[in-house]
Every structure is written in structure tokens, then in C-alpha cells.
Amino acid sequence: MALIEIENLSVTYRSKGRSVTAVESVSLGVEARQSFGLVGESGSGKSTILRAICGLAPVTGGTIRIGGDLVPTPRGRAFSARVQMVFQDPYASLHPRHTLDRTLSEPLAIHGIGQTDARVMQALDDVGLPQSFRFRYPHQLSGGQRQRVAIARALMLRPEILLLDEPTSALDASVQAETLNLLNRLRTERGLTFLMVSHDLAVIDHMCDRILVMQNGRAVEELSRQDLASAKMKTDYARSLFSASADRMLEP
Amino acid sequence: MTLLSVRNLKVSFDTETGVVEAVRGVSFDLGRERLGIVGESGSGKTMTGRSVLRLIRPPGRIEADEMRFDGVDLMGASETQMRALRGRRIAMVMQDPKYSLNPVMKVGAQLMEGLRQRDGLTRAAAHIKAVEALEAVQIRDPERVMLAYPHELSGGMGQRVMIAMMLIPNPDLLIADEPTSALDVTVQAEVLAILDGLVRDRGMGLIFISHDLRLVARFCDRVLVMYRGKIVEELAARDLLHARHPYTQGLLNCLPRIGGPRQPLPGLDRSADWAV
Numbered sequence: 001m002a003l004i005e006i007e008n009l010s011v012t013y014r015s016k017g018r019s020v021t022a023v024e025s026v027s028l029g030v031e032a033r034q035s036f037g038l039v040g041e042s043g044s045g046k047s048t049i050l051r052a053i054c055g056l057a058p059v060t061g062g063t064i065r066i067g068g069d070l071v072p073t074p075r076g077r078a079f080s081a082r083v084q085m086v087f088q089d090p091y092a093s094l095h096p097r098h099t100l101d102r103t104l105s106e107p108l109a110i111h112g113i114g115q116t117d118a119r120v121m122q123a124l125d126d127v128g129l130p131q132s133f134r135f136r137y138p139h140q141l142s143g144g145q146r147q148r149v150a151i152a153r154a155l156m157l158r159p160e161i162l163l164l165d166e167p168t169s170a171l172d173a174s175v176q177a178e179t180l181n182l183l184n185r186l187r188t189e190r191g192l193t194f195l196m197v198s199h200d201l202a203v204i205d206h207m208c209d210r211i212l213v214m215q216n217g218r219a220v221e222e223l224s225r226q227d228l229a230s231a232k233m234k235t236d237y238a239r240s241l242f243s244a245s246a247d248r249m250l251e252p
Numbered sequence: 253m254t255l256l257s258v259r260n261l262k263v264s265f266d267t268e269t270g271v272v273e274a275v276r277g278v279s280f281d282l283g284r285e286r287l288g289i290v291g292e293s294g295s296g297k298t299m300t301g302r303s304v305l306r307l308i309r310p311p312g313r314i315e316a317d318e319m320r321f322d323g324v325d326l327m328g329a330s331e332t333q334m335r336a337l338r339g340r341r342i343a344m345v346m347q348d349p350k351y352s353l354n355p356v357m358k359v360g361a362q363l364m365e366g367l368r369q370r371d372g373l374t375r376a377a378a379h380i381k382a383v384e385a386l387e388a389v390q391i392r393d394p395e396r397v398m399l400a401y402p403h404e405l406s407g408g409m410g411q412r413v414m415i416a417m418m419l420i421p422n423p424d425l426l427i428a429d430e431p432t433s434a435l436d437v438t439v440q441a442e443v444l445a446i447l448d449g450l451v452r453d454r455g456m457g458l459i460f461i462s463h464d465l466r467l468v469a470r471f472c473d474r475v476l477v478m479y480r481g482k483i484v485e486e487l488a489a490r491d492l493l494h495a496r497h498p499y500t501q502g503l504l505n506c507l508p509r510i511g512g513p514r515q516p517l518p519g520l521d522r523s524a525d526w527a528v
């Protein structure tokens with residue numbers, strides 16, 4: 001049994017008589033300790049799937065199970081101790097008037113966890129931010145620095161599952177490498193499970209065991225890492241993504 | 253022909269813990285070409301771009317020996333003159349698109365605002381132009397997106413709406429800060445083709461800020477490499493992937509590759525001479 005099991009998930013956003021079906025009958029399973037990648041067209045519903053898992057999207061069909069149980073609504077504290085999400089948009093997801101210290105210590109306070117100081121310093125260290133940044137506000141950081149704060153915050157509660165939405169697209173090559181290395185190290189050491197979205201097939205290839213390709217709200221094709229690296233895709237759309245990533249292949 | 257020239261640009265912030273020097277003496281010229289700016293996070297790329305529009309909020313300060321755009325002295329220009337330049341002649345696609353869109357105004361109204369006020373188009377004509385602009389950036393359902401609020405867009409859709417909006421007034425200079433970081437590779441290729449066309453056919457100048465070294469190498473003409481507020485290397489884009497500077501080489505070495513090994517990725521050695 002997979003740790004994350006999504007069956008026939010559909011999500012439709014409705015407002016004032018308009019409706020948008022963002023996800024249409026998508027199924028996927030992520031085994032414990034596996035890293036699963038979502039790739040595909042911009043607007044195809046990748047972020048919506050992650051948000052649906054967290055109870056942040058209007059699910060209109062299908063089921064989401066974690067560890068065999070249907071996720072509760074509302075998700076509640078036990079869920080957030082177990083599943084954490086890093087949002088695509090680091091600007092919107094950080095409170096503009098909270099210092100990094102407050103952003104990072106708040107989850108601890110909510111869950112009644114002590115040793116705040118030590119844990120905040122450790123978190124800054126883990127994502128490669130200097131400790132002198134501790135009392136800065138988000139607007140005093142560059143784009144990549146904010147993204148690292150968002151990752152640090154998701155790690156504060158030591159979750160078992162991380163939902164990562166474009167975790168490194170705002171990061172330069174060196175910080176991306178450090179962040180991916182950190183995520184992989186944590187996955188091994190703490191037995192984490194990842195469901196991650198990225199547009200960079202090289203990042204997906206480096207991080208993921210299985211990959212789901214999406215287009216226009218639907219799952220187009222599921223691939224193993226081997227299928228990806230050896231160009232064994234069956235659909236035209238997956239192949240077009242691969243061909244347009246020619247600059248990211250290992251030189252023969 | 254030089255469209256923009258920048259000499260010894262400095263940006264600093266007074267903070268409680270002292271002065272942060274975000275940009276430390278940057279000089280470059282831009283013609284009707286695609287100039288890439290790369291460099292690690294926090295190296296001053298965004299602040300360099302924003303300085304050209306004099307969009308640095310206090311306590312930030314801009315200093316420069318010269319900053320000139322098409323004959324206009326940007327350092328000496330009044331705030332009124334700057335407002336007349338911004339958007340119309342110099343446009344900037346911000347790194348965070350949703351943050352720069354008005355959250356309580358529909359996308360269509362935002363796209364049409366300039367067309368109606370600046371260009372005096374009728375509602376119907378502005379609507380047609382706006383939909384065309386969305387179609388050009390590969391938005392699947394432009395009529396729906398016209399009626400959507402920014403929070404109803406995906407990350408990459410927000411980015412494309414921003415690009416569409418900035419291109420509508422036909423600027424002479426476009427500063428694009430990570431404009432395609434949220435786009436999948438096929439949509440990205442279409443958006444880059446639009447930018448490319450504007451540089452080639454209309455002679456627009458483009459400053460293309462990006463972390464994606466491989467993208468910059470194939471898309472731009474020339475590249476500035478920044479590190480801690482300074483330009484450490486300037487080279488032709490086609491040479492970027494074979495850069496000589498150890499910092500640029502270091503950045504390139506950090507990149508994962510499709511089919512590459514699963515070992516930890518190499519980091520950047522910050523103990524070297526260039527790092528001080």
C-alpha cells in the first residue's frame with residue numbers, strides 16, 4: 001500500500017457562475033520514502049493536486065488517502081505535523097510583517113514544541129542562511145533567500161511527507177544544489193517521502209523515482225526515472241517536454 | 253547603438269545591523285540586444301534591474317556616476333519624468349508576478365487599463381488586443397483568464413500575464429526578472445520566441461535576469477555574471493557554458509543532468525580567491 005494514494009481526484013474551482021476544472025480524474029500513488037515528481041504544462045493542475053492534499057482546493061471527486069486512511073476535513077494538527085507543503089510562491093506564503101524568527105518559531109509554538117532558539121538556528125543553518133538574517137523581514141531578502149525560508153519553515157515540525165512546489169525554481173545553481181542535497185539527505189536520514197513539482201527535468205531526474213506528466217488537468221503518462229533518462233516515453237506530449245530539455249542531458 | 257548605459261551603480265540599504273551593499277559599482281552598456289544577468293541568489297541582479305527604473309524604496313539608496321537611457325539622464329530625471337518612462341518606454345517583469353499584479357482587479361481590466369487610458373482604445377478594441385496578448389503567451393483559455401483575479405492563476409499563468417501586460421505598450425527596453433522560471437519548457441520556448449522577435453524586429457533592448465545558466469547560454473547574446481554586488485565576468489552567451497572564471501564554472505558544476513549520477517551535487521567552493 002502506498003503512503004500517499006490519490007484516486008480519480010477531480011478539482012473544480014467555482015466562482016460567480018464560472019467554473020474551472022483544474023484537475024480531472026487523476027490517480028497516483030507514492031510509496032513511503034519514495035520521491036514522486038509532477039511535471040507538465042503550466043496551468044495543468046500540478047499545484048492544485050498538492051493543495052488538494054492539504055485541504056486547500058475544492059475537491060469535487062475522488063479520494064486522498066495517507067497511510068491508508070482518508071484525509072480528515074479539516075486537516076487538523078496531526079495532519080500538519082505529518083505533511084508539510086512548500087508553496088510555489090515564496091512571496092505570498094511568508095507573512096510580510098513577521099521576522100524570519102517569528103515565521104520559523106510559530107509552528108513550534110502552535111504544536112507546543114520547546115527548544116525554539118536552537119531549532120530556529122539549526123533551520124537557518126540547514127538551508128544555508130546566515131544567522132544574522134534571523135530578525136530580517138521578507139522584503140529584506142532576495143527571491144532565493146525567501147524560498148529558503150519557506151523550505152526551513154516546512155522542516156520545523158520534522159514532517160514525514162513533504163509536498164514541494166517548484167522548491168528550487170527561484171534558486172541559483174549553487175543554492176539549488178545545496179537545497180537538493182539537503183532534501184535528499186533528509187529523505188535518507190529521516191525516511192521522508194516527497195511529492196514534488198518542477199519544470200526542470202534535470203531536477204526531477206536527480207530527485208525522483210517516478211514521474212507523472214500532466215497536461216490540461218489530466219495525467220498524460222507515468223514514467224520511471226529510467227524511462228525518462230532513456231527517452232522511453234510513449235506520448236507525444238511527454239516526448240516534447242523531453243526534447244525541449246535537450247540542454248539538460250548528460251553529455252554522452 | 254547604446255540604449256542604456258550604467259556607470260558605477262551602487263545600491264545600499266541602511267538596516268539596524270549596519271549598511272547592506274546590495275550593488276557595488278556595476279557598469280554596463282546595453283544595445284538593441286539580449287543581455288543576460290546571472291549570478292547567485294542575493295548577488296544584486298534584481299536591485300540592478302530595479303535601479304534602472306529607480307524603483308528602490310527607502311531606506312535603499314541608489315548612486316551612480318551615470319545612468320542614461322536613450323539620451324535621458326535617469327539619475328537627474330524628476331519623479332514625473334520617471335513615471336512617464338516606466339511601463340511605456342522601460343518595462344519590467346518582476347520576479348514575483350502575483351505580487352506586482354493588483355490582487356483585487358480582474359486580469360482583463362488590468363490588461364485593458366493602459367490600452368484604454370494611454371492609447372485611447374474603445375472597450376471592445378482593448379478587449380481584443382488584451383485577448384491577443386494572452387493568446388500570444390500561450391494562455392489556453394484567454395476569455396476565462398480575462399475574468400479571473402490574480403489569485404486564480406497558476407504560477408506560470410501569472411508570469412505570462414505579467415509578460416503580456418508589459419509588452420502591450422511596446423517598450424524600448426524590457427527588464428525581465430526571472431520571467432520564465434515558472435514555465436514548462438515548451439511554453440517557455442514560445443514566450444522566448446516572442447521576446448526574441450521583439451529584439452530582432454523592433455530593436456527592443458532586453459535585460460534578461462535568470463538563474464538558468466543553460467537557458468541564458470542559448471537565448472541571450474551577452475552575459476554579465478554577478479557575485480556579491482559586482483560584475484565578475486562578462487562574456488558572449490555562447491561561451492557561458494565554457495566560462496573561464498572559477499565562480500561561473502563553479503555554478504555550472506552544481507547543475508544536475510538528466511541521466512546523471514544520484515550522488516550529492518557538487519557545491520560552490522567559497523574559499524577561493526575570487527570569493528573575497
Ligand SMILES: Nc1ncnc2c1ncn2[C@@H]1O[C@H](COP(=O)(O)OP(=O)(O)OP(=O)(O)O)[C@@H](O)[C@H]1O
Nearest residue numbers: 013022042043044045046047048404406407408409
Ligand atoms: N483559486 C482558483 N480559482 C479559480 N481557478 C483556479 C484557482 N487556482 C487555480 N485555478 C486554475 O486551475 C488551473 C490549474 O492551476 P495550477 O495552479 O494547479 O496549475 P500548475 O500546473 O501548478 O501550473 P504552473 O506550472 O503554471 O504553476 C489553472 O487553469 C488555474 O487558472
Ligand SMILES: Nc1ncnc2c1ncn2[C@@H]1O[C@H](COP(=O)(O)OP(=O)(O)OP(=O)(O)O)[C@@H](O)[C@H]1O
Nearest residue numbers: 140141142143144265274293294295296297298299
Ligand atoms: N530592504 C532591504 N534591506 C536590506 N537588504 C536588502 C533589502 N533588499 C534586498 N537586500 C539585500 O540585497 C541583496 C541583493 O538582493 P537582490 O534582490 O538584488 O538579489 P538577486 O541577485 O536578485 O537574488 P535572487 O536571485 O535570489 O533573486 C541581497 O543580499 C538582499 O538580502
Ligand SMILES: [Mg+2]
Nearest residue numbers: 047088406407
Ligand atoms: Mg503551479
Ligand SMILES: [Mg+2]
Nearest residue numbers: 142143298347
Ligand atoms: Mg532577484
